[in-house]
Amino acid sequence: MKIPSLLRLSIVAVVVAGSFSGQAATPLAKATFAGGCFWCMEEVFEGVDGVVSVTSGYTGGQQAHPSYEEVSAGGTGHAEAVEIVYDPSRVSYEKLLQVFWRNIDPTTPDRQFCDKGHQYRSAIFYHDETQHRLAEESKLAVEKTKKFKEPIVTEIVQASEFYPAEDYHQDFYKKNPVRYKFYKFNCGRAQRLAQLWGKM
Numbered sequence: 001m002k003i004p005s006l007l008r009l010s011i012v013a014v015v016v017a018g019s020f021s022g023q024a025a026t027p028l029a030k031a032t033f034a035g036g037c038f039w040c041m042e043e044v045f046e047g048v049d050g051v052v053s054v055t056s057g058y059t060g061g062q063q064a065h066p067s068y069e070e071v072s073a074g075g076t077g078h079a080e081a082v083e084i085v086y087d088p089s090r091v092s093y094e095k096l097l098q099v100f101w102r103n104i105d106p107t108t109p110d111r112q113f114c115d116k117g118h119q120y121r122s123a124i125f126y127h128d129e130t131q132h133r134l135a136e137e138s139k140l141a142v143e144k145t146k147k148f149k150e151p152i153v154t155e156i157v158q159a160s161e162f163y164p165a166e167d168y169h170q171d172f173y174k175k176n177p178v179r180y181k182f183y184k185f186n187c188g189r190a191q192r193l194a195q196l197w198g199k200m
Helices: 005-020 038-046 068-073 093-101 129-145 177-187 189-197
Strands: 029-035 051-059 079-086 122-126 155-158 162-164
Touching: 029 038, 029 093, 038 051, 038 079, 038 093, 038 177, 079 122, 079 162, 093 129, 122 129, 129 155, 177 189
Parallel strands: 122 155
Antiparallel strands: 029 079, 029 122, 051 079, 051 162
8 A cells, every 4th residue: 555645744744743742753664575466465464553554566676667567577586575664663573574474375485375486485575684683583483383394485685675566556455356355265375374374
C-alpha cells in the first residue's frame, strides 16, 4: 500500500504539531522482506498493527527501474519483495520477523510454493546492523525450534535499492479479490504453510 499524498501531508502535520507541543515524535522505520509473490506478503503485513504502509516492489538485483516483465523473466537478479514502513513504538522488528517466517517456506531455494525462479527466493534485507543481528538471531531460533527435513535457505542480505512495482500490483488482493483468492488457493500457499508451521 503506497501512502497517498493527503496521508503523507497528515503525517507531516502530526509530526510538526508534536514538535510545537514539546512532544518527541517516534521516527518511523523501514523493513524489507521477500517471500515469494508480493501480493500475498502485502496482505499479510498490512494486517499487522503498527504497520503504516506496505509497498510491493523489486530489490536485490542489478538493473535499475526494472519492470514486472523483466523481473519475471529472471534476468535482472531482483526478488519480488515488500517494503514496510512501521512505527517501532507500536510494533517491533522482532515481531515483523516472526510474521515473515510464518508466511514463507524457508526450505525451498529459488521458489515459494507454486512460483519458481530466483525472483521468488525468500530473503530478509536488513537496513542496519541491529536488523542484521535480529534477523540472524531469528533464523537461529527457527532452526532450533522447527526441525524441517531440509535446511533453511532464506537469505539475509544488506538492503539495496528498492523499486516499487507497477500501480496495478499495489493492494492487488483488495483490487482483484476473486482473482487473488483463486491464485492463492491454487498455488497451495495456505496448505503448505499449515504443514510447515501448523495452524496460525
